[in-house]
Amino acid sequence: TQLREQSPQFLSIQEGENLTVYCNSSSVFSSLQWYRQEPGEGPVLLVTVVTGGEVKKLKRLTFQFGDARKDSSLHITAAQPGDTGLYLCAGDSNYQLIWGAGTKLIIKP
């Protein structure tokens, strides 16, 4: 089972640029999580958002949960090569995670 849409699927930008990744669904989630996965490793949790309209910041990363708790966005300011990876969103439904297809992000130095 996958979330309706995670976009873009692939993004390659230069170091220092800003970007936003979107995660949309028709379902309401009790929480939504963002994970980052690097090659050869499992996904690692970045943040969990729970309340509609909630905004959380993690250094240069800003996460927002939509007011209706159906969608979320991840904004990266001044992207660095270390931000390269696969970004996955996952909505919590009855303690199962419903996953997005992922956004593959490449930051070129």
Next chain:
Amino acid sequence: DAGVIQSPRHEVTEMGQEVTLRCKPISGHNSLFWYRQTMMRGLELLIYFNNNVPIDDSGMPEDRFSAKMPNASFSTLKIQPSEPRDSAVYFCASREWSSYEQYFGPGTRLTVT
């Protein structure tokens, strides 16, 4: 804590052979999840357990796949017989029952030739 431990990290086998993947969840976590990840299909939930009991196995692709959790610290995912289309990275994840957050192991990369 060492985190979720999976073994082996890599497995190469021939079609028709039995494959067993192993997982040790984080101590104190009472939910365990098996996932499969491929380029084409992304991350797919295969089965999950609460307190060692399988709750939802609707993601298990066929009868060739089976999973067990004999105790709180160990789970296996078995494929018998294996087929080339089973080639993927298999992840195990665990979670505290009251938490939203899952913690993943490093995965087992399975190649069936």
